[in-house]
Amino acid sequence: MSGFLQQLINGLSIGSVYALMAVGYSLVYSIMNFSNFAHGGVIMIGSYIGFFAMTAFDLPFATAFCTAALGTGLLAVLIERVAYSPLRRRNAPFLYFIISAMGISIFLENIIIASPIGPTFRTYPRVFGMEPFKIGGVNIGRLDVMMFVISTISLIILVFIIEKTRTGMGIRASAYNLKASALMGVNTDRIILIVFGLGGLLAGIAGVLFGMKYTVYPQIGNITLKSFIAAVFGGLGSLPGAVIGSVLLGIIETFTSGYLSSQFRDLIAFVLLIFILVVRPRGLMGKTTEDKA
Amino acid sequence: MDWFYIKGILILSGINLMAVLGLSLLTGFTGLFSFGHAGFMAIGGYVTAVGTMKLGLPFVPSLLMGAAGAALASFFIGKITLNLKGDYFCIATLGFGEAIRLVLDNVQYFGGARGWPGIPVTTDLTTVVIIDIIGVIILANLINSRHGRNFKAIREEELASQTIGINVFRYKMTALMISAAYAGVAGGMLGHLLGFLQPKMFQFVKSTELTITVIFGGLGSISGSVIGALVLTSLPEILRTFAIWRLVVYGAAVVFIMISRPQGLMGGYEITFGNIKKLLSRFAYGKKPAAGGDKQ
Numbered sequence: 001m002s003g004f005l006q007q008l009i010n011g012l013s014i015g016s017v018y019a020l021m022a023v024g025y026s027l028v029y030s031i032m033n034f035s036n037f038a039h040g041g042v043i044m045i046g047s048y049i050g051f052f053a054m055t056a057f058d059l060p061f062a063t064a065f066c067t068a069a070l071g072t073g074l075l076a077v078l079i080e081r082v083a084y085s086p087l088r089r090r091n092a093p094f095l096y097f098i099i100s101a102m103g104i105s106i107f108l109e110n111i112i113i114a115s116p117i118g119p120t121f122r123t124y125p126r127v128f129g130m131e132p133f134k135i136g137g138v139n140i141g142r143l144d145v146m147m148f149v150i151s152t153i154s155l156i157i158l159v160f161i162i163e164k165t166r167t168g169m170g171i172r173a174s175a176y177n178l179k180a181s182a183l184m185g186v187n188t189d190r191i192i193l194i195v196f197g198l199g200g201l202l203a204g205i206a207g208v209l210f211g212m213k214y215t216v217y218p219q220i221g222n223i224t225l226k227s228f229i230a231a232v233f234g235g236l237g238s239l240p241g242a243v244i245g246s247v248l249l250g251i252i253e254t255f256t257s258g259y260l261s262s263q264f265r266d267l268i269a270f271v272l273l274i275f276i277l278v279v280r281p282r283g284l285m286g287k288t289t290e291d292k293a
Numbered sequence: 294m295d296w297f298y299i300k301g302i303l304i305l306s307g308i309n310l311m312a313v314l315g316l317s318l319l320t321g322f323t324g325l326f327s328f329g330h331a332g333f334m335a336i337g338g339y340v341t342a343v344g345t346m347k348l349g350l351p352f353v354p355s356l357l358m359g360a361a362g363a364a365l366a367s368f369f370i371g372k373i374t375l376n377l378k379g380d381y382f383c384i385a386t387l388g389f390g391e392a393i394r395l396v397l398d399n400v401q402y403f404g405g406a407r408g409w410p411g412i413p414v415t416t417d418l419t420t421v422v423i424i425d426i427i428g429v430i431i432l433a434n435l436i437n438s439r440h441g442r443n444f445k446a447i448r449e450e451e452l453a454s455q456t457i458g459i460n461v462f463r464y465k466m467t468a469l470m471i472s473a474a475y476a477g478v479a480g481g482m483l484g485h486l487l488g489f490l491q492p493k494m495f496q497f498v499k500s501t502e503l504t505i506t507v508i509f510g511g512l513g514s515i516s517g518s519v520i521g522a523l524v525l526t527s528l529p530e531i532l533r534t535f536a537i538w539r540l541v542v543y544g545a546a547v548v549f550i551m552i553s554r555p556q557g558l559m560g561g562y563e564i565t566f567g568n569i570k571k572l573l574s575r576f577a578y579g580k581k582p583a584a585g586g587d588k589q
Contacts, residue, residue: 035380086552095326100551107544114537267395273388278373
């Protein structure tokens, strides 16, 4: 039983970080209607910023954390300006956006490999200490708890911004219908920048947390494939769906590697994706797929 | 730069060309985007190797078997994913491509993740060139037929083509199966070039590379796909001296193409004898013909 609880908690903590990535990805999808494959590159850069802020510049964790989040927020906005907004102005079909995102992703990954940073694996310094919390025979890693807490707080702040502020209303309106909200006087150009910035912030946070959980390496961005699955699972473009999908995916993955074999972990994730697409393509919470042509 | 090295690059370009040709039909002419064609290459590669190694068949029948295997797999995948739209189809093919690779990782009969060594090295330049030419001829004839016009109609306006009586699902399925068969042949040739197969060779990145090649050449142009495959396969070799920086340049180039010339190198034009004649006569007489080429 304690083993079961332990797996469940591990799954929750991994799932909450997946949620950070999936929400950032879903947010962009809900407005721009394309899969931002560059998201993984942004996460990877965030992971590196956090790492070097803590090791090379000796910043405390909180400062390094904020630097990483701000850095990736700016990076995401920059990517939007360079790679997407020329396409947006031309009303290019969604596939050009996807290819452009792929190009950015290849560029970011390889510029890290080619730069003096190189392809080596790096380990974050320990921040939260080693000894686990013990609650009734269940050992919970400090890092897992912190991952869960930080992700949850970030998501709550995001929900507050989207639901309670004027900008958030603009985001919701643009997600509903971009053209109509532009006609209603929403500055959609600004909204899109803000959405990319928010997605970038979340990506930076996720990057630092993943870097601490695993290691930092140039291909760490590939982990976003999981968040795509989670986003489809929950329903593309739906934020609550992205969160639920991510948490479920995290739990399913940890149970697979805990009770079956860690070899099947990724396979299960993709099989789940295919199953969802066959049975319920709009996901758990998604809008209808009809207008997503 | 000896002949052996150049020959190697040419063979590799030829193999990529085969996969790109198939994807060109699916993406360039039918308007469906796939990020899972590396999976079909993997199936083709493994089935072909089963043909030559386990069943003792000659190379060409095994290749055909590999193509059939990939097409069959794509039939089942198409059955459940072709009704999905846009991004959903992309992500579904991505999922299938990765799933195929991860399944192969766990099948010990084919050596699992460690790979399958000892495959006879039968692919040579002549075979590749002959197969490529056959591939181009089949595709060109298909595109210029009644069916080819139906593919293009679906690309331009799906709803309208359905309204005038084109069976959209069937044509999409045909395009997917033919493109999978091409990818299967490419996979089979790749396995018998390297003498070794490993699921890792068919990662998501490989699928992306194929799609990028199609777009680089120009959507809806067979000659564009041919040039794209030749240029993009040999470009990293030419940039070999830059070593690690070449992929940085490659990524930046992809973004640059999307921003500055999204129609690709050929932009829907074809190199045919008729078009070359027209172009030459324009130079010879100095007057502008009505149309610069066969715009599609």
